[in-house]
Amino acid sequence: xxxxxxxxxxxxxxxxxxxxxxxxxxxxxxxxxxxxxxxxxxxxxxxxxxxxxxxxxxxxxxxxxxxxxxxxxxxxxxxxxxxxxxxxxxxxxxxxxxxxxxxxxxxxxxxxxxxxxxxxxxxxxxxxxxxxxxxxxxxxxxxxxxxxxxxxxxxxxxxxxxxxxxxxxxxxxxxxxxxxxxxxxxxxxxxxxxxxxxxxxxxxxxxxxxxxxxxxxxxxxxxxxxxxxxxxxxxxxxxxxxxxxxxxxxxxxxxxxxxxxxxxxxxxxxxxxxxxxxxxxxxxxxxxxxxxxxxxxxxxxxxxxxxxxxxxxxxxxxxxxxxxxxxxxxxxxxxxxxxxxxxxxxxxxxxxxxxxxxxxxxxxxxxxxxxxxxxxxxxxxxxxxxxxxxxxxxxxx
Numbered sequence: 001x002x003x004x005x006x007x008x009x010x011x012x013x014x015x016x017x018x019x020x021x022x023x024x025x026x027x028x029x030x031x032x033x034x035x036x037x038x039x040x041x042x043x044x045x046x047x048x049x050x051x052x053x054x055x056x057x058x059x060x061x062x063x064x065x066x067x068x069x070x071x072x073x074x075x076x077x078x079x080x081x082x083x084x085x086x087x088x089x090x091x092x093x094x095x096x097x098x099x100x101x102x103x104x105x106x107x108x109x110x111x112x113x114x115x116x117x118x119x120x121x122x123x124x125x126x127x128x129x130x131x132x133x134x135x136x137x138x139x140x141x142x143x144x145x146x147x148x149x150x151x152x153x154x155x156x157x158x159x160x161x162x163x164x165x166x167x168x169x170x171x172x173x174x175x176x177x178x179x180x181x182x183x184x185x186x187x188x189x190x191x192x193x194x195x196x197x198x199x200x201x202x203x204x205x206x207x208x209x210x211x212x213x214x215x216x217x218x219x220x221x222x223x224x225x226x227x228x229x230x231x232x233x234x235x236x237x238x239x240x241x242x243x244x245x246x247x248x249x250x251x252x253x254x255x256x257x258x259x260x261x262x263x264x265x266x267x268x269x270x271x272x273x274x275x276x277x278x279x280x281x282x283x284x285x286x287x288x289x290x291x292x293x294x295x296x297x298x299x300x301x302x303x304x305x306x307x308x309x310x311x312x313x314x315x316x317x318x319x320x321x322x323x324x325x326x327x328x329x330x331x332x333x334x335x336x337x338x339x340x341x342x343x344x345x346x347x348x349x350x351x352x353x354x355x356x357x358x359x360x361x362x363x364x365x366x367x368x369x370x371x372x373x374x375x376x377x378x379x380x381x382x383x384x385x386x387x388x389x390x391x392x393x394x395x396x397x
Contacts, residue, residue: 003183004122008131010180011074011118012138015111017173018078019142021085021166022050022108025101026227027147027249028162030235030242031154036094040232044358047228049098051350053106061110061340065117071181073114078174080107085167089160109343116327116339118184126268128324129275133264136320140257140312144250151246208391209329213345215279215381216326219318220349221356222286222381225374226252226315228354229361230308237367238299247301248308255312260320267321276389278321283382286314287375294371314378322346325392 025032025046033043065073084104091097115135123131146166154162230252234245259282267275289311298304326342353374360370385392 007118007122007181007183008134010177011115012135014074014078014138014173014177015115015135016138016142016145017169018081018108018111019139020146021081021170022104023139023143023227023253024146024150024162024166025050026143027151027231027246028154028159029228029231030245031151031159031162032097033232035159036097038094040236041358041362042094043232044228044354045098046101047224047354048351049101050105050108051224051347052102053104053109055344055347055351057106057109061113061343063337063340064110065113065340066337070114070118070121070184071178073110074118074181075174075178077107077110077114078170080104080110082167082170082174083107085163085170089164089167109347112323112343113337113340116323116342119324120327121184125328128328129264129266129268129321130261131264132324132327133261133320136260136264136323137257139319140253140260140316143253144257147246147249147253151242155242208388208394211384211388212276212325212329212392213341215384216322216342216345217349217352218377218381219279219283219322220346221353222290222349222374222378223315223319223346224350224353225357225370226311229357229367229370230311233293233367234304238297238304240304244301248304251305251308252312252315255309256316256319257312259313259317263317264320264324267324274389274393275321275325276385276392279318279325280382280385280389282314282318282321283378283380283385284314285310285317286378287382289314290371290375290378294368294375319346 029043029046032038032046036042061073061077081104084100084102084107088097088100088104091100116132119128119131119135150162150166153165231242231245231249234240234248235242240248263278263282267278271277289307292298292307293311298307323339323342326338329338357370357374360373361367364370
């Protein structure tokens with residue numbers, strides 16, 4: 001028992017280090033705007049550039065994790081991610097920088113399916129929610145660290161050094177974890193008795209599962225909009241400097257970290273057969289906080305931090321439960337594939353969300369309108385998961 005929790009700690013740390021690099025682009029956006037001379041709409045291209053590779057490679061990555069195992073998929077993805085960031089630090093122009101983010105994101109797309117399979121292999125059903133919550137907390141802890149550290153590095157040494165530091169953190173992590181993760185290559189009790197299933201797409205004809213993935217798409221839109229525009233909103237609408245913007249991004253990531261852990265534990269203890277209810281809860285919280293941004297400018301640091309924390313609950317807190325549900329839909333034999341599909345659905349939203357937010361912002365020249373629209377989208381998720389949730393949860397059994 002202790003061994004699997006030790007492995008989970010390593011997997012969580014590796015996920016956090018990868019997130020330090022990938023999510024670090026968000027708090028660096030004000031510095032990148034100044035460095036490349038970007039418009040507000042161009043900001044919408046950076047986060048999608050990272051996740052475009054996920055759209056192309058997440059399903060193959062899921063099959064790869066099922067076939068070759070967790071360690072090769074995870075470490076290979078982190079190596080490619082580090083390489084993309086390292087080259088991006090020297091990019092001469094914004095289009096080249098976007099291409100480097102695409103390369104880094106292509107590697108990042110391997111990580112989630114590999115980790116989803118690891119959770120299914122290592123943990124029984126009553127522990128998967130908390131295990132996935134802990135793993136997902138690594139993502140937000142990495143985001144918190146990047147939000148607190150990278151803007152200061154960029155302010156002192158420039159954004160290129162900050163991106164290079166991100167690449168270094170990811171690369172060093174690979175060198176530290178490859179040996180401890182070797183036990184995964186030898187198999188686990190759950191994995192040793194199973195083999196990869198042939199590609200079975202019957203799930204794609206089941207409306208509850210398609211509804212579930214559609215909710216993931218919308219939640220991905222919400223998450224990416226917050227990642228892309230919360231820092232810029234903090235500077236342009238609330239009057240904070242870039243360091244203050246990093247503080248609010250860190251608060252939002254903290255909200256995501258705490259809620260992923262809390263919701264994972266809660267979904268194991270209460271309503272285990274109705275995990276979709278927890279998705280509805282985070283959608284409602286997101287709707288309330290986005291409406292708060294639309295109708296009230298909170299400029300006091302403490303109040304702004306509290307609201308950003310709640311925003312993180314709504315924008316990021318759902319991810320752990322979402323991946324638990326997707327892995328359970330696939331079962332032991334197709335956990336990688338369905339985790340890959342879950343990641344792909346989120347990625348579509350990640351690609352669309354910033355563009356929708358940016359176009360609304362440019363057209364109306366006001367942050368109020370896009371925040372209202374995204375509050376409505378979060379409300380739609382809550383409604384859909386409450387109505388379709390029982391059928392989704394039955395499909396997991």
